[in-house]
Amino acid sequence: METSAPVRPSTDIRIDRVPVSRRRAVDLSNVAFGSVYSDHMLTLEFKEGKWGKPCVRPYGPLSLPPNISALQYGISVFEGLKAHRSPTGDALLFRPGDNARRLNRSAARLAMPAIPTSVFLDGLRALIDLDRGWIPAAGQGALYIRPSYFSTDESIRVRPAERYQFVIFTCPFGVYYSAPIEVLVTEKYVRAFPGGTGDVKPAGNYAAGLLADLEARDSGCASVMWLDAQNRRYVEECGVTNVFFVIDGKVVTPTLTGTILPGITRDSVCTLLREMGLDVVERLVSIDEIVDAGRAGRLAECFATGTAATVSYIKRIRYRDEDLLLPDVEDRVIGPAVRERLVGIMTGLTPDSHGWVEVV
Numbered sequence: 001m002e003t004s005a006p007v008r009p010s011t012d013i014r015i016d017r018v019p020v021s022r023r024r025a026v027d028l029s030n031v032a033f034g035s036v037y038s039d040h041m042l043t044l045e046f047k048e049g050k051w052g053k054p055c056v057r058p059y060g061p062l063s064l065p066p067n068i069s070a071l072q073y074g075i076s077v078f079e080g081l082k083a084h085r086s087p088t089g090d091a092l093l094f095r096p097g098d099n100a101r102r103l104n105r106s107a108a109r110l111a112m113p114a115i116p117t118s119v120f121l122d123g124l125r126a127l128i129d130l131d132r133g134w135i136p137a138a139g140q141g142a143l144y145i146r147p148s149y150f151s152t153d154e155s156i157r158v159r160p161a162e163r164y165q166f167v168i169f170t171c172p173f174g175v176y177y178s179a180p181i182e183v184l185v186t187e188k189y190v191r192a193f194p195g196g197t198g199d200v201k202p203a204g205n206y207a208a209g210l211l212a213d214l215e216a217r218d219s220g221c222a223s224v225m226w227l228d229a230q231n232r233r234y235v236e237e238c239g240v241t242n243v244f245f246v247i248d249g250k251v252v253t254p255t256l257t258g259t260i261l262p263g264i265t266r267d268s269v270c271t272l273l274r275e276m277g278l279d280v281v282e283r284l285v286s287i288d289e290i291v292d293a294g295r296a297g298r299l300a301e302c303f304a305t306g307t308a309a310t311v312s313y314i315k316r317i318r319y320r321d322e323d324l325l326l327p328d329v330e331d332r333v334i335g336p337a338v339r340e341r342l343v344g345i346m347t348g349l350t351p352d353s354h355g356w357v358e359v360v
């Protein structure tokens with residue numbers, strides 16, 4: 001392993017442990033995503049213009065008044081990342097500094113103060129250190145980590161908030177096998193628009209996508225493929241993941257126009273594909289081009305990338321009244337190969353030459 005030595009936190013953190021861990025009662029390899037939460041959470045408050053002291057405490061409800069502006073106006077942003085257990089038992093984080101920086105980009109867009117990156121990372125390390133027993137064994141799942149940052153102003157005026165809460169909680173899940181999915185290209189709804197919030201992770205983006213998702217499900221698809229707002233022509237994302245196509249042996253993915261979330265998985269996949277000697281082109285990708293390639297049998301692969309499932313495969317794309325069927329996953333080369341490489345690095349099976357993996 002070429003991962004660096006564990007980093008010692010420099011932030012002063014209060015630790016309030018659970019009297020009795022719930023860990024033994026849980027079979028980690030069998031836990032469904034989001035069904036069980038680890039013993040502890042990190043909390044940190046911002047008030048009177050400054051951050052307080054981070055605290056690792058038992059996971060549980062927060063007591064909040066109903067008039068807080070996070071609830072009224074959606075002043076809330078979040079992140080998602082994972083910890084894996086290496087074959088030697090280490091706890092491994094994947095590119096956590098990128099999540100810390102992206103959280104602050106999201107915060108800035110909602111006029112929220114930045115969280116010092118060192119406080120985010122030291123708090124995260126302290127939490128993972130204490131709850132390391134909740135990371136499933138190597139190859140048997142991962143620990144999903146959810147940093148969440150929202151306003152707690154007791155004010156129903158629409159204005160930037162003055163009080164905030166930052167929380168990190170975690171949940172273990174067993175092997176995440178996601179079967180190849182069918183997606184519906186929607187022309188009725190859009191996820192993002194120029195000048196909006198599509199390139200960051202405010203809570204409200206996800207609420208706004210739910211109806212399209214529901215309608216996709218009603219028509220037998222698992223998710224939505226989003227087009228750009230202005231032309232309803234250029235592919236942007238699939239559900240809450242980035243998307244890649246393989247056409248004529250070349251990999252193409254929508255270029256980051258400002259309405260696409262710059263996924264850390266997307267960036268990692270682009271880097272690895274290029275190292276594998278493949279051409280990865282980031283450009284506008286029109287749905288007409290995808291339809292033409294699909295009809296002509298030149299669309300060899302389509303896959304989606306995001307933290308939860310890493311790489312998931314798309315087997316059918318429905319646009320207007322046409323179904324584009326893609327080859328079976330067994331007959332695909334590029335998606336499965338890059339998935340294996342990436343998962344290998346995340347789980348400590350493969351050396352990390354990029355400085356992506358951090359040992360806690």
Ligand SMILES: *Cc1c(COP(=O)(O)O)cnc(C)c1O
Pocket residue numbers: 080201237239240241242261262263264265266305306307308
């Ligand atoms: C979080 C997210 C992604 C994936 O980002 P990762 O950093 O790879 O997890 C993609 N699209 C949207 C809309 C997202 O919210």
